[in-house]
Amino acid sequence: MEFKFADRMDNFQEGIFTTLANIKKKRINENKPVFDLSVGTPDFVPEKHIMDALVKAAQVPENYKYALTDTDELIEAVKIWYKRRYRVDLESDQIMSLYGSQEGLSRIALTICNPGDTVLVPNPGYPVFAMGPMLNDAHIEYYELREDNNYVIDFKSIPEELAKKAKAIVVSYPANPICRVAPVSMYKELIEWAKKYNVIVLHDNAYSELVYDGKEGISFLSVDGAMDVGIEFNSLSKTYNLTGARISFAIGNSQIISQFKKLRSQIDYGIFLPIQKAAVAALLGPQTSVERNKQEYEDRRNALADGLASIGWKGVMSEGTMFAWAPLPDGYTDSQEFVLELINKAGVVCVPGSAFGSLGEGHVRFALVYPVEKMKLIVQAIKESGIIKK
Numbered sequence: 001m002e003f004k005f006a007d008r009m010d011n012f013q014e015g016i017f018t019t020l021a022n023i024k025k026k027r028i029n030e031n032k033p034v035f036d037l038s039v040g041t042p043d044f045v046p047e048k049h050i051m052d053a054l055v056k057a058a059q060v061p062e063n064y065k066y067a068l069t070d071t072d073e074l075i076e077a078v079k080i081w082y083k084r085r086y087r088v089d090l091e092s093d094q095i096m097s098l099y100g101s102q103e104g105l106s107r108i109a110l111t112i113c114n115p116g117d118t119v120l121v122p123n124p125g126y127p128v129f130a131m132g133p134m135l136n137d138a139h140i141e142y143y144e145l146r147e148d149n150n151y152v153i154d155f156k157s158i159p160e161e162l163a164k165k166a167k168a169i170v171v172s173y174p175a176n177p178i179c180r181v182a183p184v185s186m187y188k189e190l191i192e193w194a195k196k197y198n199v200i201v202l203h204d205n206a207y208s209e210l211v212y213d214g215k216e217g218i219s220f221l222s223v224d225g226a227m228d229v230g231i232e233f234n235s236l237s238k239t240y241n242l243t244g245a246r247i248s249f250a251i252g253n254s255q256i257i258s259q260f261k262k263l264r265s266q267i268d269y270g271i272f273l274p275i276q277k278a279a280v281a282a283l284l285g286p287q288t289s290v291e292r293n294k295q296e297y298e299d300r301r302n303a304l305a306d307g308l309a310s311i312g313w314k315g316v317m318s319e320g321t322m323f324a325w326a327p328l329p330d331g332y333t334d335s336q337e338f339v340l341e342l343i344n345k346a347g348v349v350c351v352p353g354s355a356f357g358s359l360g361e362g363h364v365r366f367a368l369v370y371p372v373e374k375m376k377l378i379v380q381a382i383k384e385s386g387i388i389k390k
């Protein structure tokens with residue numbers, strides 16, 4: 001039988017990640033060293049009180065029923081967390097859970113866009129920002145994040161015609177892959193711009209707790225007027241090392257939340273109750289691990305950035321997220337070619353900037369997923385490979 005699949009399947013190419021995985025596998029089979037700094041999965045473990053809450057709830061037979069909705073306890077926990085952390089007061093109808101921000105971002109455009117409606121997304125940016133709306137048959141236009149503007153949005157550079165046409169804009173800081181944090185002034189401008197052109201703001205705050213150098217991450221919702229124009233995605237994945245548990249929240253404008261809930265009531269019977277219990281334990285329990293993880297990521301960033309600078313690879317940086325963003329070393333211009341050479345010569349796997357959009361070219365992204373001592377070994381491996389041309 002000849003199957004006829006949807007045209008949209010042509011949008012998905014296996015691309016660089018499959019190539020990287022294959023080369024990695026081959027090196028492992030050949031007993032050659034591999035340092036995988038490509039994927040952003042935290043190597044830290046969840047706190048015991050969170051796992052205990054999950055285990056305890058998993059032993060209650062009642063908890064295996066469809067959850068259908070978020071428990072009151074979970075919604076209250078989010079309210080308390082947002083108030084404590086950002087001084088933001090939330091109402092219950094401004095909060096809903098998701099199976100991770102990835103899932104939310106892949107579906108939210110269904111509630112906002114008719115086929116062909118325009119969504120603005122960052123270039124460079126995290127792939128689901130574009131893929132999600134595309135999957136929902138929206139039309140994607142990119143706004144540029146340029147190094148010479150410190151990678152924050154230059155609203156003047158978005159043509160008026162495009163702003164008038166846009167239904168939504170995806171914004172995300174601390175930003176993956178460019179590892180920058182946005183100032184409050186940018187959010188103020190964003191809100192003004194969104195109101196002027198009637199554009200919904202979708203702010204992804206997946207790395208809200210991973211901001212370095214003594215600074216604190218902020219919530220988009222803590223800026224005046226934000227509730228009028230959009231929602232924020234906030235995830236427990238990186239904050240509490242719960243990536244596999246798949247729980248995050250969409251929070252903000254109650255009209256958008258209520259439409260999204262209506263849509264999801266057709267496809268979703270609620271988050272597994274033991275996961276909801278674990279989330280409550282994470283949000284209301286001791287927060288010491290959050291600070292500890294942040295410090296460890298910062299130390300890793302320093303070990304990598306300072307180590308690479310000392311061998312002639314300058315400019316590796318990160319203000320936040322669990323990644324570092326690096327210009328290609330002198331003598332290289334093609335990020336994909338460079339990444340392949342880096343694996344083959346040093347066994348170090350990272351992601352070419354071009355995988356995040358055309359403006360990512362000329363850079364690579366490292367995930368800060370090894371302890372400081374191993375970061376030093378990685379620097380040594382890169383040094384010994386001779387790939388840095390002095």
Ligand SMILES: Cc1ncc(COP(=O)(O)O)c(C=O)c1O
Pocket residue numbers: 040099100101102103126172176204206235236237243247248
């Ligand atoms: C910017 C960004 N948003 C969202 C996600 C996905 O988060 P979640 O685990 O909540 O789906 C990631 C994961 O790497 C990410 O980097």
